Amino acid sequence: MLALLVGRLFYVQAIDPTGRAKKALDDRRRTQKIPALRGEIHDTEGNVLARSIQRYKITADQTAVAPVKRFTKDKKQEELSVQDVVYKLADILKKSDNEVKESLDGDSKYAVVAEEVTPDVYNAIMDIGADYIYGEPVSKRSYPDGSIGGSVVGFLNSDGAAGGIELQFDKDLTGKDGERVYEISADGIRIPVGEDINQPAEDGKTVRLTINRDIQYFAQQQVKARADELKAEWGTAVVMRIKDASILALADSSMIDPNNYEDADSGDFAARAVSAATEPGSTEKILTTSAVLEEGLSTPTSGFDVPAELHIDGQTFTDAFDHGAEKRTLTGIIADSMNTGTVLAGKQLDKDQRHDWLKKFGVGSLTGIELPGESRGILAPAKEWDERQQYTVLFGQGVSQTPLQTMMAYQAVANDGVQLKPRIIDAVVDKDGKEDKHPVSEGKRIISKKTSQQVKDIMETVVTEGGAKEAAVEGWRVGGKTGTAEAPADKGGGYDGYTTSFIGVAPIDDPQYLVGIVLQRPQGEVTAIGCTTVFSKIMEKVLQYYKVPHSTSKPVEIPKFTDGDHE
Numbered sequence: 001m002l003a004l005l006v007g008r009l010f011y012v013q014a015i016d017p018t019g020r021a022k023k024a025l026d027d028r029r030r031t032q033k034i035p036a037l038r039g040e041i042h043d044t045e046g047n048v049l050a051r052s053i054q055r056y057k058i059t060a061d062q063t064a065v066a067p068v069k070r071f072t073k074d075k076k077q078e079e080l081s082v083q084d085v086v087y088k089l090a091d092i093l094k095k096s097d098n099e100v101k102e103s104l105d106g107d108s109k110y111a112v113v114a115e116e117v118t119p120d121v122y123n124a125i126m127d128i129g130a131d132y133i134y135g136e137p138v139s140k141r142s143y144p145d146g147s148i149g150g151s152v153v154g155f156l157n158s159d160g161a162a163g164g165i166e167l168q169f170d171k172d173l174t175g176k177d178g179e180r181v182y183e184i185s186a187d188g189i190r191i192p193v194g195e196d197i198n199q200p201a202e203d204g205k206t207v208r209l210t211i212n213r214d215i216q217y218f219a220q221q222q223v224k225a226r227a228d229e230l231k232a233e234w235g236t237a238v239v240m241r242i243k244d245a246s247i248l249a250l251a252d253s254s255m256i257d258p259n260n261y262e263d264a265d266s267g268d269f270a271a272r273a274v275s276a277a278t279e280p281g282s283t284e285k286i287l288t289t290s291a292v293l294e295e296g297l298s299t300p301t302s303g304f305d306v307p308a309e310l311h312i313d314g315q316t317f318t319d320a321f322d323h324g325a326e327k328r329t330l331t332g333i334i335a336d337s338m339n340t341g342t343v344l345a346g347k348q349l350d351k352d353q354r355h356d357w358l359k360k361f362g363v364g365s366l367t368g369i370e371l372p373g374e375s376r377g378i379l380a381p382a383k384e385w386d387e388r389q390q391y392t393v394l395f396g397q398g399v400s401q402t403p404l405q406t407m408m409a410y411q412a413v414a415n416d417g418v419q420l421k422p423r424i425i426d427a428v429v430d431k432d433g434k435e436d437k438h439p440v441s442e443g444k445r446i447i448s449k450k451t452s453q454q455v456k457d458i459m460e461t462v463v464t465e466g467g468a469k470e471a472a473v474e475g476w477r478v479g480g481k482t483g484t485a486e487a488p489a490d491k492g493g494g495y496d497g498y499t500t501s502f503i504g505v506a507p508i509d510d511p512q513y514l515v516g517i518v519l520q521r522p523q524g525e526v527t528a529i530g531c532t533t534v535f536s537k538i539m540e541k542v543l544q545y546y547k548v549p550h551s552t553s554k555p556v557e558i559p560k561f562t563d564g565d566h567e
Helices: 002-015 020-028 082-093 097-104 119-126 164-168 170-174 213-229 258-263 281-294 330-335 339-346 351-360 389-395 403-414 449-464 532-545
Strands: 029-034 048-060 068-071 077-080 111-117 133-142 155-157 160-162 178-183 196-199 206-209 234-241 246-252 303-306 310-312 315-317 326-329 425-429 435-437 479-488 495-506 513-520
Touching (some): 082 119, 097 111, 119 133, 160 164, 213 532, 234 532, 281 330, 281 351, 281 403, 281 449, 281 479, 403 449, 403 513, 449 479, 449 495
Antiparallel strands (some): 178 196, 234 246, 425 435, 495 513
16 A cells, blocks of 8 residues: 555656646746836936836735735744735835725725835835735836937837837847746745746846037027027027037927927927928038039139029029129139029039939938938939929029938038948947947048038138128137028918028038038028027037137138129
8 A cells, every 4th residue: 555655646746647746836836027127328428318217006906905924034924914914015105004905995906006116115015925916017217308309319108119219229228027936825925945036137228329418408508599589480400520420419499308298299209300301592502512613613713604683494593682793703602602603503514413413412312310200301303303493403492301411411521522321329338338339330432532622611711701700600710501491381382481501610620510500480581590690609619518629720712703803
């Protein structure tokens, strides 16, 4: 009989053909999720723009409320009455006994006891040992600087990551949840010597941007002030370091506060420099100038007989200011932003060349910036241009592009003719501090170094002798170009305002930084709704912040009129 009993025990416990032991273990086993913390988003200086704070929602199964049997720290068993559990919960949660009791009374299987408690509070509650009280992990996202760069950073909603870096780098930021597996007895008490497996969570990685929080803040303040002053629909400012195309600021006059994104306007959910395509206006003249110089069709001092009104192919072109027939240099045409002269210079290029040069500079193509929602803009094929559009594209009408696309064309001009890919991500850093650096792109040559220098000289003349004197920054040589285009009505049928802009480089004798400003539908006289003063303030801040030495050389001097003529 003893041998038979031993054999039976061996058969049941060791061989266990029916899987009783496994089933019993599965019945005793409980799995608890250990949530991973979402990674942080930093600016280029390490300032935190987004972080996650681990919190727990405490809930109870009211139908299972009963006295609790548990082991003490010295392995002795004790029993807590329901009232004891209420007292302990109230002390931990710093709530009244009656409030906690009400959350446990009833017949609901899911009753909320407390919202968003800290991990320390959660652990203290779990130590009570009541198996009818649960803690649901809740990751609370916090954005310390609110709307500063908010549309770039993005936010989290009930469905997860939404917009900006949060969405674009969701996989890196999310991390990997862990779990804890343990055993409980039939009466719900955790078995001290039972299975206890702990798989730690792997927190998300940190994403470090090229954005500088201080520059971002200042640029937002300045562009908002100008947009408010002129009652513009919106304004945007882009600050870029030329040598590596790192974006230091993408600043809109209004940006979402990711902590309260429900209150934001629909247009604020993406940085407008990336998502909003408009007609660039006269800033496009720098692209036209670069093309005719590179093709060897003109020089900065080439002369053009500019009439008061230009009639060509049945089309009439005029300028923003009245003038008679003048003998202008190419530099003089651009310095005073003359549409008539730009058409005369640009028509030396055939239609296909005009289209190809715009495309070469990146018009109609995505820049590749690491943000969602980028607009491609519109560059129609040359064969679809009508009699007027074939000329208006030379001065930035009949084509649409984002402020960032225009900035990248200017980056190529300022960077000795080599265009890079814009950078907004510096590195992704794992929990051990290992950095995955996002390298500077190899770049592609758009124009020669010689042409680049000639265009920069012309851009400086725009500021020193032309229509952008307010863009000057004391102590540094500056070059740039204004832009004014008619804004198409939202419902079609013509135009109902203007888009004004200015893009500039400093120091022009040693190009380091690029600042671009765009205002949409500012109110006022067309001569008084520009962006040059805003540019000057932001550029001065950037140059001072990075301690750029003052220029020591004198500005270039290129005549605006051909020999024998003057204003």
